Amino acid sequence: MTSPARTPPSLPPKQRQFPCTQCGADLVFAPGTDSLQCPYCGTANTIPASGEQVQEQDYLSELAQLSVDQPTVEVLAVHCDVCGAESTLKPNVTAAKCPFCGSGIVATGASKKLIKPQSLLPFRITLSDANERFSNWIRGLWFLPTKLKKHTDAAGLDGVYLPCWTYDCITDTQYTGQRGDYYWVTETYTTRINGRNVTQTRQVRKIRWSPVSGLVTEPFDDLMVMASNSLPRKQLDRLEPWDLNQLCPYEDEYLSGFVCQSYEINLQDGFESAQQMMQPVIAQAVRQDIGGDEQRIDSMNTQYHDIRYKHLLLPVWISAYRFQNKVYRFLVNARTGEVQGERPISWIKVMRMVVLILAGLALIVFWYS
Numbered sequence: 001m002t003s004p005a006r007t008p009p010s011l012p013p014k015q016r017q018f019p020c021t022q023c024g025a026d027l028v029f030a031p032g033t034d035s036l037q038c039p040y041c042g043t044a045n046t047i048p049a050s051g052e053q054v055q056e057q058d059y060l061s062e063l064a065q066l067s068v069d070q071p072t073v074e075v076l077a078v079h080c081d082v083c084g085a086e087s088t089l090k091p092n093v094t095a096a097k098c099p100f101c102g103s104g105i106v107a108t109g110a111s112k113k114l115i116k117p118q119s120l121l122p123f124r125i126t127l128s129d130a131n132e133r134f135s136n137w138i139r140g141l142w143f144l145p146t147k148l149k150k151h152t153d154a155a156g157l158d159g160v161y162l163p164c165w166t167y168d169c170i171t172d173t174q175y176t177g178q179r180g181d182y183y184w185v186t187e188t189y190t191t192r193i194n195g196r197n198v199t200q201t202r203q204v205r206k207i208r209w210s211p212v213s214g215l216v217t218e219p220f221d222d223l224m225v226m227a228s229n230s231l232p233r234k235q236l237d238r239l240e241p242w243d244l245n246q247l248c249p250y251e252d253e254y255l256s257g258f259v260c261q262s263y264e265i266n267l268q269d270g271f272e273s274a275q276q277m278m279q280p281v282i283a284q285a286v287r288q289d290i291g292g293d294e295q296r297i298d299s300m301n302t303q304y305h306d307i308r309y310k311h312l313l314l315p316v317w318i319s320a321y322r323f324q325n326k327v328y329r330f331l332v333n334a335r336t337g338e339v340q341g342e343r344p345i346s347w348i349k350v351m352r353m354v355v356l357i358l359a360g361l362a363l364i365v366f367w368y369s
Helices: 059-066 127-139 148-155 231-236 267-290 346-367
Strands: 036-037 044-046 072-076 095-096 104-106 112-114 157-194 196-226 294-321 326-333 340-342
Touching: 036 112, 059 095, 059 267, 059 294, 127 157, 127 294, 127 326, 127 340, 157 267, 196 294, 231 326
Parallel strands: none
Antiparallel strands: 036 044, 072 112, 095 104, 157 196, 157 294, 294 326, 326 340
């Protein structure tokens, strides 16, 4: 009996490489340009324009396809056991440090299917510029631990593309509530003046409440939801704004030489986050529609129409370093140069400063006394 032929196991996807036409070395994207450049011989290759336009995709159609015929791209993903971040490594690199926490990671060859990005913002700030901003930031810090300098020097900066969703939609919200209008009444009261009871009047503000209901329509455009859980949300928010009007169609060439993180928040969960961001805006629109001097909202029922999305990549320079068993991060928006960072504090230096201030104050008091 002949045994059935076995299907050979599928090999993990290979990362695309771009060899130099002169020396054969791997070309990397040169920030601030539209070219790949050889780090050895300097040969530059212009990235050909795709001619495609960056367009939003239909959200509901995408969700329907995800369960049937998912339009995905298969990527090599490495997982950091310390911070949980998933990212990619450069071609032919099997071990490196995690750009999000500085821990060592080793590639396992695991692959996963993801929705392919439609667009990205290429790196504009160069590595040397980012390093200079890092140095200026470090030099400007007070009460920095003396031992930190060597840690930051050793950490270096990694160029990372962070995943992001943007959502467009139109919302229709049916609401019920109450409108409060101010009116004034004259109130008589008795007070004691110079030992005598005196009757006086005063104007008192009252509110007349009346029930209301209505419909408000509010459009949303490019509502941004970061699809990464690997960085503090406050730091990511402070890197804004992003020049989304300069988005380029996705091309593998832009990723050459950089790390690309896999999204950790999927398309549907991202829209749920976007809905939470819409609520305060919708509530404000409802209050304006109610009018009056004060408003009460009893109920809101929101319907979402014409939902569209973009999956895009945003460029960030990251330095993640460990100091006394805690992770600190320094981020640079690689488009605008906006800097955000975390830093430890030397409480010994703080106490020294406090002692010096107190001693100075004591000396001044002694001198004048």
